[in-house]
Amino acid sequence: MNTIEWVDGKIRLLDQTRLPLEEVYLDLTDYQSLVRAIKEMRIRGAPALGVAAAYGVALGAAAIDEESKEAFESRLGPVYEAIVASRPTAVNIRWAVERMRRVASAHRDVSGVKKALLNEALAIHRQDEAINHRIGAHGADLLQGKGTVMTHCNAGALATTGYGTALGVVRATIERGTALKVMATETRPFLQGSRLTAWELARDQIDVTLITDSMAGHFLKKGDIDCVIVGADRIAANGDVANKIGTYSIAVLAKENAVPFYVAAPISTIDLSISSGEEIPIEERSPEEVLSFAGVQVAPQEVKAANPAFDITPYRYVSAIVTENGIAREPYLEELKALVEMIEE
Amino acid sequence: MNTIEWVDGKIRLLDQTRLPLEEVYLDLTDYQSLVRAIKEMRIRGAPALGVAAAYGVALGAAAIDEESKEAFESRLGPVYEAIVASRPTAVNIRWAVERMRRVASAHRDVSGVKKALLNEALAIHRQDEAINHRIGAHGADLLQGKGTVMTHCNAGALATTGYGTALGVVRATIERGTALKVMATETRPFLQGSRLTAWELARDQIDVTLITDSMAGHFLKKGDIDCVIVGADRIAANGDVANKIGTYSIAVLAKENAVPFYVAAPISTIDLSISSGEEIPIEERSPEEVLSFAGVQVAPQEVKAANPAFDITPYRYVSAIVTENGIAREPYLEELKALVEMIEE
Numbered sequence: 066m067n068t069i070e071w072v073d074g075k076i077r078l079l080d081q082t083r084l085p086l087e088e089v090y091l092d093l094t095d096y097q098s099l100v101r102a103i104k105e106m107r108i109r110g111a112p113a114l115g116v117a118a119a120y121g122v123a124l125g126a127a128a129i130d131e132e133s134k135e136a137f138e139s140r141l142g143p144v145y146e147a148i149v150a151s152r153p154t155a156v157n158i159r160w161a162v163e164r165m166r167r168v169a170s171a172h173r174d175v176s177g178v179k180k181a182l183l184n185e186a187l188a189i190h191r192q193d194e195a196i197n198h199r200i201g202a203h204g205a206d207l208l209q210g211k212g213t214v215m216t217h218c219n220a221g222a223l224a225t226t227g228y229g230t231a232l233g234v235v236r237a238t239i240e241r242g243t244a245l246k247v248m249a250t251e252t253r254p255f256l257q258g259s260r261l262t263a264w265e266l267a268r269d270q271i272d273v274t275l276i277t278d279s280m281a282g283h284f285l286k287k288g289d290i291d292c293v294i295v296g297a298d299r300i301a302a303n304g305d306v307a308n309k310i311g312t313y314s315i316a317v318l319a320k321e322n323a324v325p326f327y328v329a330a331p332i333s334t335i336d337l338s339i340s341s342g343e344e345i346p347i348e349e350r351s352p353e354e355v356l357s358f359a360g361v362q363v364a365p366q367e368v369k370a371a372n373p374a375f376d377i378t379p380y381r382y383v384s385a386i387v388t389e390n391g392i393a394r395e396p397y398l399e400e401l402k403a404l405v406e407m408i409e410e
Numbered sequence: 411m412n413t414i415e416w417v418d419g420k421i422r423l424l425d426q427t428r429l430p431l432e433e434v435y436l437d438l439t440d441y442q443s444l445v446r447a448i449k450e451m452r453i454r455g456a457p458a459l460g461v462a463a464a465y466g467v468a469l470g471a472a473a474i475d476e477e478s479k480e481a482f483e484s485r486l487g488p489v490y491e492a493i494v495a496s497r498p499t500a501v502n503i504r505w506a507v508e509r510m511r512r513v514a515s516a517h518r519d520v521s522g523v524k525k526a527l528l529n530e531a532l533a534i535h536r537q538d539e540a541i542n543h544r545i546g547a548h549g550a551d552l553l554q555g556k557g558t559v560m561t562h563c564n565a566g567a568l569a570t571t572g573y574g575t576a577l578g579v580v581r582a583t584i585e586r587g588t589a590l591k592v593m594a595t596e597t598r599p600f601l602q603g604s605r606l607t608a609w610e611l612a613r614d615q616i617d618v619t620l621i622t623d624s625m626a627g628h629f630l631k632k633g634d635i636d637c638v639i640v641g642a643d644r645i646a647a648n649g650d651v652a653n654k655i656g657t658y659s660i661a662v663l664a665k666e667n668a669v670p671f672y673v674a675a676p677i678s679t680i681d682l683s684i685s686s687g688e689e690i691p692i693e694e695r696s697p698e699e700v701l702s703f704a705g706v707q708v709a710p711q712e713v714k715a716a717n718p719a720f721d722i723t724p725y726r727y728v729s730a731i732v733t734e735n736g737i738a739r740e741p742y743l744e745e746l747k748a749l750v751e752m753i754e755e
Contacts, residue, residue: 085710248716251700251708253598253622259701259709267713275700275715277598279623279656283721286658311624313631317666318659355596355620356604359706363596364604365430365612370620371593376628 066268068113068226069120071187074127076120080107081223085264096125096144103151103158110224111298112193112331115157119186121148122165126182129175137175157333161189190226196331197228199389204234204294204329205241207385207392211291213246215281215319218309219261220296220329230329231294232262234387239271246272248290250281252309254354254372278311282318293319297330297386304380304397305342310373316382325384332388335401342377350374411613413458413571414465416532419472421465425452426568430609441470441489448496448503455569456643457538457676460502464531466493467510471527474520482520502678506534535571541676542573544734549579549639549674550586552730552737556636558591560626560664563654564606565641565674575674576639577607579732584616591617593635595626597654599699599717623656627663638664642675642731649725649742650687655718661727670729677733680746687722695719 066088070077076093082105083089091107093099099121102108108117125144131137145162152158168185172178208214214235221232228236238245247266252258259275266273276284284290293315299307306312306328319326339345352370357363364370386393390407393400411433415422421438427450428434436452438444444466447453453462470489476482490507497503513530517523553559559580566577573581583590592611597603604620611618621629629635638660644652651657651673664671684690697715702708709715731738735752738745 086707250624251598253596253624256708259713263713264710267710273713275697275709275713276717277623277655277700279595279598279659280716280718280721282659282662283655283718284716286721310622310628314624314627314659314663317627317663321662321666352620355622358601358604358703359708361703361706362431363601363703364608364620368608368612368618368620371625371629372621373625373628376625376631 066222066227066265068110068223069108069117069190071120071183071190076117076124078102078108078117079223081109081261082107085260093124095128096121096148099124100147100151110219111157112225113223114152115161116186116190116193116226118148118158118161119165119189122162123183123186126169126179132175134173134175134178137178138169141169164189193226194228196389197225197230197233198237200230200329200331200387201228201233201237203389203392204327204387205237207327207387208234208238208245208292209243211238211243211245213248213289213291215248215250215284215290215293215315216262217250217258217295217312217315218252219257221262221265223261223265224296230296230331232266234294234327234329235271236269244272246274248274248276248284250276250278250311250315252311253278256359257309281315285318285322285324290324292325292327294327294329297328297334298375299339299345300328300330300335300386300401301339301342301345302337302398302401303341304383304386304393304395304401306378306380306383306386307342307345307375308378310376313376313378316378320382326382327385327387328383329387332390332405335388335405337402337405342379345377347376348374411567411572411610413455413568414453414462414535416465416528416535421462421469423447423453423462424568426454426606427452430605438469440473441466441493444469445492445496455564456502457570458568459497460506461531461535461538461571463493463503463506464510464534467507468528468531471514471524477520479518479520479523482523483514486514509534538571539573541734542570542575542578543582545575545674545676545732546573546578546582548734548737549672549732550582552672552732553579553583553590553637554588556583556588556590558593558634558636560593560595560629560635560638560660561607562595562603562640562657562660563597564602566607566610568606568610569641575641575676577610579639579672579674580616581614591619593619593621593629595621595623595656595660597656598623599703601703602654623659626660630663630667630669635669637670637672639672639674642673642679643720644684644690645673645675645680645731645746646684646687646690647682647743647746648686649728649731649738649740649746651723651725651728651731652687652690652720653723655721658721658723661723665727671727672730672732673728674732677735677750680733680750682747682750687724690722692721693719
């Protein structure tokens with residue numbers, strides 16, 4: 066299974082809107098199809114979107130039939146714009162497009178630019194894979210001997226380009242020979258746990274048991290869970306973690322039952338300009354997601370619903386943060402800074 | 411809205427399987443229809459089932475066309491049996507049928523028995539209503555001045571005969587003039603919060619906001635919730651509470667954020683023969699409820715799911731237990747015993 070792949074001059078991506086019932090791959094032959102696929106949520110997850118955007122630029126460039134660099138560049142401009150506009154809030158798309166733009170300006174001849182753009186997209190893809198594997202390795206060091214891991218939402222292969230952050234740690238641990246089991250919360254309202262995490266783990270023959278979010282505390286108290294590991298959307302300088310709604314509850318319940326709570330995320334998630342989680346605004350999504358379930362209306366029409374997309378887990382509930390550069394623990398202020406400033410070998 | 415009512419010689423009940431999208435009342439003219447309605451979950455909730463069973467016996471008796479007491483009683487036997495068998499684990503059905511059976515044997519002539527059985531069923535109904543109102547009054551004393559209450563599952567009018575235990579406290583508080591608001595968890599996997607609690611509160615014009623179970627911690631931390639109030643399936647002598655899965659998580663999150671956590675339940679829920687919650691077996695229900703909803707599959711077919719129907723909240727997370735005889739606090743062992751032994755005025 067590959068979230069996204071470059072195959073014979075085309076972008077091949079797994080259509081995540083068809084999961085878990087169908088595994089359908091789309092071959093995209095022009096950048097407009099990629100823009101549509103992003104808008105329609107056929108691919109999601111910040112790291113995966115960055116890679117998709119880079120391939121989209123390469124695909125758009127390949128189709129431009131111009132000999133002069135000027136004419137070529139003037140036709141590449143709208144490609145950049147359309148890709149950035151496909152999901153305006155996704156920082157990784159913007160970041161990848163900027164990186165591609167710099168490569169384009171560094172080359173003189175058109176065929177050289179086309180080749181360089183494809184190479185850069187492949188490099189961004191390989192870099193994401195490498196980061197996940199390094200997170201996995203550091204996480205596996207941490208987890209040794211742990212029998213059952215609880216996770217929330219999908220910080221897996223489907224959110225990245227194929228290995229995962231939190232689920233990358235699970236995969237790396239299993240690759241070292243531990244028979245690790247996973248208990249996954251369904252993650253209402255959008256059900257990333259049922260639809261994506263359960264699907265990708267089952268597909269890799271990893272032992273996974275699905276529970277509703279309301280059951281997490283029960284199993285943590287029962288002593289069935291050896292540690293919790295989740296991803297992150299953003300990490301503040303003090304170690305406060307913004308992640309999918311429900312993460313905070315699990316962190317409190319883990320601490321109450323003396324179960325370690327780990328966060329696995331790339332260095333790019335750490336935002337040292339933010340001193341604490343209180344500065345992170347919480348996105349409020351449509352009440353419709355709460356009032357219906359898998360497309361079926363389950364509550365009276367006139368009822369109000371709240372739908373914060375994520376919550377903040379204060380650093381005091383976080384046992385460790387696993388990155389590609391190593392593991393941070395309290396005091397996070399110092400340890401996260403050291404990891405961010407670490408020069409890549 | 412009435413969960414169940416005796417109207418012109420018939421049982422009228424609200425079909426809970428049609429909620430929240432349709433409010434449909436069924437008029438049952440024979441006891442066989444009642445047995446079917448119970449089996450099909452058209453009525454649920456322990457106190458409501460006890461009342462339904464009593465009316466069922468009255469209905470069955472009324473249809474028996476015999477003059478002699480012996481012939482009458484021999485035809486009433488199968489009625490008792492069919493009603494008890496409609497939901498074999500429901501203690502309240504058995505209790506109500508036994509109470510009806512005692513009434514039947516205390517009368518000589520058939521028409522006297524028929525009249526006495528109906529009167530007993532009406533008395534059981536009125537008694538349930540009275541208990542709920544007394545719980546409501548004690549709870550309202552406790553809640554004075556509280557702005558927003560969080561609740562879980564449905565401990566409302568729909569689980570009883572019309573006022574509710576936890577939601578009875580909400581109603582009593584509002585009747586005293588407080589503009590109380592309710593935040594209700596949807597209560598996966600069976601969605602009693604979305605389908606029943608949101609529906610009955612909206613219908614009574616009580617301000618209700620629905621959230622997913624995963625959001626409870628976020629709102630407790632945010633300071634939006636003044637207290638939590640839930641029902642109970644069973645309460646041990648030490649104050650440990652068995653209730654719908656997810657209750658324990660909310661209790662821990664409430665304590666962590668210094669929000670009082672109250673349980674409202676009739677005295678009949680307190681089981682002094684059980685010393686702690688650890689002795690209460692946890693019913694495991696079908697994984698299908700977790701893997702799908704309303705016929706829509708949301709997880710891959712081959713994935714395992716756990717589905718414990720309830721959890722145990724240790725007494726140390728419970729701020730107070732509200733019953734029709736008054737309020738118990740720590741030490742629960744003494745205070746619950748005193749409430750149970752209290753003679754009704």
